[in-house]
Amino acid sequence: MGEDTSYKSRKVITIGVVSELTGLSERQIRYYEERKLIFPERSERGNRKYSFSDVETLIEIANKREEGVRTYEIRQDMIKKNNLAKDEKLRNKMLRGQINARFGIQKNQ
Amino acid sequence: MGEDTSYKSRKVITIGVVSELTGLSERQIRYYEERKLIFPERSERGNRKYSFSDVETLIEIANKREEGVRTYEIRQDMIKKNNLAKDEKLRNKMLRGQINARFGIQKNQ
DNA sequence: CGTGTAAGGAATTCTGACACG
DNA sequence: CGTGTAAGGAATTCTGACACG
Numbered sequence: 001m002g003e004d005t006s007y008k009s010r011k012v013i014t015i016g017v018v019s020e021l022t023g024l025s026e027r028q029i030r031y032y033e034e035r036k037l038i039f040p041e042r043s044e045r046g047n048r049k050y051s052f053s054d055v056e057t058l059i060e061i062a063n064k065r066e067e068g069v070r071t072y073e074i075r076q077d078m079i080k081k082n083n084l085a086k087d088e089k090l091r092n093k094m095l096r097g098q099i100n101a102r103f104g105i106q107k108n109q
Numbered sequence: 110m111g112e113d114t115s116y117k118s119r120k121v122i123t124i125g126v127v128s129e130l131t132g133l134s135e136r137q138i139r140y141y142e143e144r145k146l147i148f149p150e151r152s153e154r155g156n157r158k159y160s161f162s163d164v165e166t167l168i169e170i171a172n173k174r175e176e177g178v179r180t181y182e183i184r185q186d187m188i189k190k191n192n193l194a195k196d197e198k199l200r201n202k203m204l205r206g207q208i209n210a211r212f213g214i215q216k217n218q
Numbered sequence: 219c220g221t222g223t224a225a226g227g228a229a230t231t232c233t234g235a236c237a238c239g
Numbered sequence: 240c241g242t243g244t245a246a247g248g249a250a251t252t253c254t255g256a257c258a259c260g
Contacts, residue, residue, distance in 0.1 A: 007118035007161045011124050016230065017158065021121070026231080027242060033240095045250060047231060049126065052116045070240075125251065135252080144220095154229060156252060172231060179219075
């Protein structure tokens with residue numbers, strides 16, 4: 001949580017390797033970026049770099065596409081899930097605030 | 110433990126990215142392979158692919174080299190540590206065997 | 219021994235575009 | 240809309256070698 005240096009989220013994999021890993025063509029991978037489904041970083045020279053997390057997202061996308069789901073719909077679903085996750089976090093945060101207010105600050109739980 | 114599909118040990122990073130990540134030149138990275146300090150995999154075409162674990166090993170190597178340690182010595186140290194780890198594993202395994210023999214098979218602990 | 223570099227070739231990646239449907 | 244492909248160029252990677260020390 002919040003660990004942004006984690007192996008899973010480091011953007012270090014080039015598109016060729018991602019293609020091998022996912023079975024998708026480079027064309028497809030670039031297109032899904034165009035449709036705002038994934039957000040690789042760029043090396044200095046401009047080469048795309050992906051994380052393991054991106055690879056997993058791409059595999060999910062591939063599955064949905066096989067079921068005929070449109071990229072637009074996939075994007076809507078991703079946004080929705082993202083918002084739910086954010087709400088959850090906020091709710092937890094407020095709950096912790098309440099608890100702390102009544103019972104004082106405590107380290108973990 | 111034994112998780113070989115783990116993000117840390119998957120060989121997916123190309124030498125250029127490893128160079129950025131470690132600050133080492135590609136020449137150095139290839140040389141350390143020649144000296145048996147790291148063991149990248151190869152893509153179909155023959156391009157080297159490294160894991161996060163390899164990257165960490167390379168950073169350790171870089172630190173030792175700065176202290177003037179020779180690649181040969183670094184290699185000896187690595188072999189020694191590796192053997193100690195193996196011994197430890199074997200010892201634990203035998204210990205578990207003893208315990209099971211006396212108290213019967215139990216799932217975890 | 220450890221590392222830099224120039225060399226030549228092959229594979230990689232990038233972008234913008236045309237194509238099909 | 241989603242994906243293939245040919246196009247041209249720029250950067251990447253590879254190997255074997257010469258260089259210095």
